[in-house]
Amino acid sequence: MEDYHKPDQQTVQALRNIANRLRINCIKATTAAGSGYPTSCCSVAEIMSVLYFNTMKYRPEDPKNINNDRFVLSKGHAAPALYSMWMETGFLKESELFSLCQVETSLEGHPTPFQKQQFVDVATGSLGQGLGVACGMAYTGKYFDKSSYRVFCLLGDGEMSEGSVWEAMAFASYYQLDNLVAILDINRLGQSDAAPLQHHLDKYQRRCEAFGWHAIVVDGHSVEELCKALSQARHQPTAIIAKTTKGKGIPAAEDKMGWHGKPLPKDMADGVVKDLQARITSSSKRLYPATPVEDAPPVSLRNVRMPSAPSYKPGEKISTRKAYGMALAKLGRYNERVVVLDGDTNNFTYSEIFKNEHPNRFVECYIAQQNMVSVATGCAARDRNVVYASTLASFFTRAYDQLRMAAISESNIILCGSHCGLSIVFSSSPPSPRGP
Amino acid sequence: MNVTVSFLGEDGPSLMSLEDMAMFRAIPTATIFYPSDGVSIEKAVELAASTKGVCYIRTSRPENSVIYSSNEDFHVGQAKVVYQSTEDKVTVVGAGITLHEAMAAADMLKKERIFIRVIDPFTIKPLDSKTIIENARQTRGRILTVEDHYYEGGLGEAVCSAVVNEQGFTLQRLAVAHVPRSGKPNELLKIYGIDREAICQAVRKMLSGSANAK
Numbered sequence: 034m035e036d037y038h039k040p041d042q043q044t045v046q047a048l049r050n051i052a053n054r055l056r057i058n059c060i061k062a063t064t065a066a067g068s069g070y071p072t073s074c075c076s077v078a079e080i081m082s083v084l085y086f087n088t089m090k091y092r093p094e095d096p097k098n099i100n101n102d103r104f105v106l107s108k109g110h111a112a113p114a115l116y117s118m119w120m121e122t123g124f125l126k127e128s129e130l131f132s133l134c135q136v137e138t139s140l141e142g143h144p145t146p147f148q149k150q151q152f153v154d155v156a157t158g159s160l161g162q163g164l165g166v167a168c169g170m171a172y173t174g175k176y177f178d179k180s181s182y183r184v185f186c187l188l189g190d191g192e193m194s195e196g197s198v199w200e201a202m203a204f205a206s207y208y209q210l211d212n213l214v215a216i217l218d219i220n221r222l223g224q225s226d227a228a229p230l231q232h233h234l235d236k237y238q239r240r241c242e243a244f245g246w247h248a249i250v251v252d253g254h255s256v257e258e259l260c261k262a263l264s265q266a267r268h269q270p271t272a273i274i275a276k277t278t279k280g281k282g283i284p285a286a287e288d289k290m291g292w293h294g295k296p297l298p299k300d301m302a303d304g305v306v307k308d309l310q311a312r313i314t315s316s317s318k319r320l321y322p323a324t325p326v327e328d329a330p331p332v333s334l335r336n337v338r339m340p341s342a343p344s345y346k347p348g349e350k351i352s353t354r355k356a357y358g359m360a361l362a363k364l365g366r367y368n369e370r371v372v373v374l375d376g377d378t379n380n381f382t383y384s385e386i387f388k389n390e391h392p393n394r395f396v397e398c399y400i401a402q403q404n405m406v407s408v409a410t411g412c413a414a415r416d417r418n419v420v421y422a423s424t425l426a427s428f429f430t431r432a433y434d435q436l437r438m439a440a441i442s443e444s445n446i447i448l449c450g451s452h453c454g455l456s457i458v459f460s461s462s463p464p465s466p467r468g469p
Numbered sequence: 470m471n472v473t474v475s476f477l478g479e480d481g482p483s484l485m486s487l488e489d490m491a492m493f494r495a496i497p498t499a500t501i502f503y504p505s506d507g508v509s510i511e512k513a514v515e516l517a518a519s520t521k522g523v524c525y526i527r528t529s530r531p532e533n534s535v536i537y538s539s540n541e542d543f544h545v546g547q548a549k550v551v552y553q554s555t556e557d558k559v560t561v562v563g564a565g566i567t568l569h570e571a572m573a574a575a576d577m578l579k580k581e582r583i584f585i586r587v588i589d590p591f592t593i594k595p596l597d598s599k600t601i602i603e604n605a606r607q608t609r610g611r612i613l614t615v616e617d618h619y620y621e622g623g624l625g626e627a628v629c630s631a632v633v634n635e636q637g638f639t640l641q642r643l644a645v646a647h648v649p650r651s652g653k654p655n656e657l658l659k660i661y662g663i664d665r666e667a668i669c670q671a672v673r674k675m676l677s678g679s680a681n682a683k
Contacts, residue, residue: 337518345507345535353565354528356507360514371518382528419518426486426527433492440498440523447517447524453486454617455649455657456566457530 040087040260043318048256050313051086051121051320052078056282057309058120058130059113063296066134069142072280072292074114076220076253077187080275083259084185084216085118090325093122096152097415099332100325102182103154103170107163108189108218109143110294116140119152122322146443154414156441159434161195164188164215165404168201169411171213171270172396174329177372177418181326183212190230191223193237197435199244200404205270206245213270214263215246218253220279224293234274241272253277282309332370337419340367354451358383361421362390368419372412374398376405376424382451384423402428406435409446419447426450482649489527491622494594498522500545501593503624505568507535509591512543520545527593529565529617536572548597550604552587559611559672560586560604562628564593567615567643567663574668585613585672593624598631610638611675615663620644639679641671 040048055078063069084104091101096119106115113133119125125140134142143158144150155166167186174182192198205213221231230236234250241248247267251258253275262273280286283297283305297305340363345351365371365387374396379385388395396412398405402424409422429436429450439446493499500520502513510528517524536551551568552575563571571587578585586604590596605612612632614625625642632638645661658664 334518337515339511339515342539343508343511345511345539347535347538349507349535350532351507351535352528352530352532353504353506353510354530355532356510357514357526357528360511363511364514364518368518421514421517425484426489427484429486429489430492436493436496436523440496443498443521444523445521447526449526449528450486450489451528452484452530453489453527453565454529455485455487455645455661455663456617457485458657 037261037264039257043316044087044320045256046314047316047318047320048079048082048086050316051082052256053282053309053313054121055081055114055117057306058117060283060297060302060306062113062116062130062133064299064302065131067296068134069113069296070110070294071113071296072283072286073108073189074111075281075283076277076279077111077114077218078281079254079256079259080187080216080218081114081118083256083263085121086320086322087260088263089185090323092324093124093322096124098325099329099415099417100180100182100327102325103167103184105155105163105167105170105184105186106144106157107186108160108192109157109163112142112144115144115152124152145441155410155444156438159438160189160192161197162407162435162438164198164201165204165407165435166411166414167213167215168205168210168404169408170414171205171210172208172408173412173417174212175210176393178329180329182329183214185214185216187216187218190217190219190221190228193217194229197403197407200401201407202241202244202246204398204401204404204408209268210270211266211268214273215270216273216275218275218277220277221288222279222290222293227290232276234276237274241274246270246272248272248274250274250276254281332417334370334416334419337364337368337371339364354381355383357449357451358386361387365391365394370418372396372418372420374405374409374412374420374422376400376402376428378424378451381425382423382449384421402431403435406432406439406446406448410435410439410442410444413444413446421447421449423449423451426453485649487617487619487645487649488622489525490593490616490618490624493525494622494627496523499594500524502526502591503564503593504591505565505589506533506537508537508539508541509543516543516545527565531566533566533569543591545592546595546597548591548600549589550586550600551589552585554584556584557586557608558584559613559675560588560601560608561613561615561668561672562588562590562601562624563615564590564624566617570658570663570665571615571668573665574672577665577669578672583672583676590624593627596627596631601628602632602635605632605635605638609679610635611679612638612640613643613668613671613675614640615643615668617663618644620646639675641675643667643671
């Protein structure tokens with residue numbers, strides 16, 4: 034393992050300043066908009082600062098660069114925290130942040146990939162889905178692109194109750210996604226009540242370890258501890274379990290129920306901002322993110338076509354599910370960025386034909402359809418792959434929220450549902466008429 | 470009728486997908502492919518690769534005949550007329566297994582000197598309203614839809630929406646009306662009224678209704 038180089042005091046102070054500027058920006062933006070989640074942003078201030086200005090390798094002027102480390106804000110209601118980081122890099126202007134949520138603005142209340150939000154790969158806000166998407170991105174990075182970029186996903190403790198999070202946890206360790214880091218913002222409080230495990234960080238740690246992850250507990254407001262934890266490479270996916278305080282930096286709201294989704298009234302905001310500004314020391318050190326390793330292969334999905342016409346004869350008998358499997362294998366033969374996912378039904382959907390011919394591009398997602406759809410969305414992000422995901426048609430109902438969010442994310446995933454309708458009863462059909 | 474007994478049907482409705490078209494129709498950006506034979510599914514797989522937005526391909530278990538030649542051209546939002554004559558009285562729109570049932574019904578009705586036009590929509594969303602409306606005008610505005618799906622939100626309702634403003638159109642829909650029970654394979658399509666006999670019956674009824682109206 035590499036030696037860890039502690040950041041010097043100047044860097045530490047600069048990171049603290051960025052965190053406090055994040056708090057100021059989020060409070061001002063949400064107060065101006067009259068809506069938003071400032072206390073949810075305040076708990077992740079140090080986490081975001083360290084990620085964006087110490088840990089992640091990316092080109093700030095080119096958010097969609099294929100070599101960049103990826104970041105998924107699963108706790109999407111902390112969107113102003115994300116925007117604040119892109120303001121800090123210079124990509125966004127201050128005026129854009131303070132027009133948050135207005136009709137003309139390009140900055141939505143929760144992240145969406147529309148217009149100027151090029152730094153957003155997938156829409157989030159419906160909780161519990163970001164980690165599955167991050168798994169798809171990490172799987173692509175490790176097995177399809179075979180490159181150095183890492184994937185970071187920030188989750189809240191409230192959303193850890195979603196089963197889809199644990200589907201993703203199981204997937205990540207099964208596929209040894211050691212390029213994936215999940216940061217859990219354990220700020221104790223949910224929306225209307227405390228999260229069930231409150232500040233029992235040991236319980237979170239044991240659950241993550243039980244799911245095959247390496248889990249590190251840190252003080253989520255200590256820049257030094259975060260820097261160290263995030264720099265450690267592992268042979269498994271890593272969970273940074275960050276003990277934080279909801280509303281940190283807003284004395285009246287720190288660790289208190291009743292502040293979720295509440296912007297500060299103007300007078301209060303002014304006072305808090307003044308105090309936070311006083312904590313920002315003038316640091317001579319300007320921080321820049323490290324440049325990424327440039328080893329992701331260039332990919333174009335423009336000409337994904339069949340090499341030849343279908344070879345069936347009129348009158349020949351075949352089910353559309355079997356012909357689907359054959360078509361996939363044929364398309365995959367001549368297009369190496371076609372990838373296929375299935376939920377332990379490949380012998381029913383006939384995606385097994387693709388699997389047998391192109392095993393390295395088939396991803397078994399097991400009986401976890403919500404995760405399969407999220408992983409598909411992650412694999413399709415940044416136009417890295419043409420993704421087909423199949424299972425029995427009825428089982429897609431389970432993943433309806435993930436499908437809805439894929440559409441909002443402007444994703445191009447392709448789903449195939451087999452065994453549609455009553456006709457699943459037939460394997461051979463009633464006698465067919467002559468063709469036209 | 471010679472069908473293989475299957476455990477899936479006798480297990481009941483939990484594996485049957487009778488609401489998936491409704492589900493995907495409600496998703497913005499979605500394209501829904503419902504190809505009915507080997508040639509068109511291969512084309513659908515290819516088209517989906519270059520179609521923006523979420524794509525859904527609905528496939529079936531039963532084996533059916535290939536009905537298109539391999540050089541047939543397919544496009545998103547383009548329906549195909551698979552059965553027609555100059556004397557067609559009703560336009561029947563079906564997909565997947567019900568397209569094949571509709572073609573079988575066309576053969577049966579021909580013997581009674583009743584002629585129907587059969588359309589394969591290929592994509593349920595976007596629906597080729599233009600082709601459906603143009604053909605229905607030639608069958609005096611009579612349309613019959615038949616689908617292996619619940620009434621709500623499927624092919625029938627999509628066609629309804631497409632023709633709602635057309636003058637003089639009559640639309641009948643055949644679909645699955647109730648949660649299906651376990652049943653013998655060769656009975657289910659018949660019990661739920663989406664087989665070739667149900668189509669023939671519905672066509673005769675539409676025509677006798679028109680005749681009485683005169």
